[in-house]
Amino acid sequence: MIAKAPVPGRVKTRLTPPFTPQQAAGLAEAALGDTLHTLSTVPAGLRLLVLDGEPGDWLPPGWQVVPQSGVGLDERLAAAFAHAARLAPGAPALLVGMDTPQLSAAALAEPLSAARRAGVDAWYGPAADGGFWALGLARPTPELAARLLHGVPMSTPHTGRSLLERITEAGLTIHQLDELADVDTAEDARRVAAEAPHSRFAARLHGAELAPGVTG
Template sequence: MSCSLVGPVRALVLAKAPVAGQVKTRLGADVGLERAAELAAAALLDTVEACTAAYGAEHCHLALAGDLAEAVDGPALLAATRGWHVHPQRGEGFDERLAAAHADVADTGPGPVVQVGMDTPQLTPDLLDLVVAGLERHDAVLGPAEDGGWWVLALRDPRDAAVLAGVEMSTERTHDDTLAALRARGLDVGSAPVERDVDTVADADLVAAACPASRFARAWLGVDA
């Protein structure tokens, strides 16, 4: 099956404002909460830059928990997201917030959505293009993460993300459960390459090695920009 996409491709990033003690707490247990927030800010900047390069700021959406003005590297984050559509996250659990974020993008008009988080600073425009190419053959594209979750969900119709509400997130079965929910809605689901989220020191080492020119890698290695 092949299908031309209707409407512009939109990026959707779900993120927390990088504030010490509120982001990357698992990593922070090993490296300190302040440094974890600095790393989260670097990863978010890398992600925002990749999405802007791929789709243009006017087609990028940020579903945000918190306030970037209060975050580590707040001025840089505010500058990087200039021209983006910023929506406050809403909903109780992460599953509800995901579904609501997609619905907010759907309300702005037609077009597919490529949704990522702030844990994959190795993201590139080419990788995003590969995901979008999958939407020409499938209703949805889901990219598995090494830990059993997923790092990207692309949908021709973001309203289909309603099925995420009720799927338990952050478990070893999250990818498989999400895939089952999408298929139960009648969607044909393609796959994207497996990627690694940054949750631990080992993850950070591997991801930094994979994208040595990124802000995240420089922050992790203590190299000045």
């Protein structure tokens, strides 16, 4: 998982307004908590958090933390795969972001099971905004990750399509995961909370929207 520590003013800035920087950071922390909890229930040999910032009490046990490296997001994502390849040589790796607290373990457990991995080189999770929420590689190497990700324009409506073109050009067989909505705006947050009404994220959003001075 790749993430930013939930520090006010540094995360979820597109949520401000209507939310305050503190509320936006609280929503980011809840999204982190939900996603980390879900991923903790999916079978894995290594759970790695590639973090921009310092871990807090939101981090559950069983996770190894390494710092992000690289300039742009494309380089940081590629570096995350390089970390995974170094720490678990030869093992497949799935990279997930922090913006999909509605993610369920069932959405990953079946397509990533040993029985379904045969013949698959890459897993791709499309986001509703044209980006992607997950990328998996059956045989990750720093060179392959750089080839797929370096130079891909990030945070655009065409990011996902550009990445898929890179994966296809590399001759990799792709398994597409379910499409999920990222939390970027207040509208996104409400949509995601409705999809996961019992999540930490939904509870934090409900509390933030009840706070004085917050409007839609």
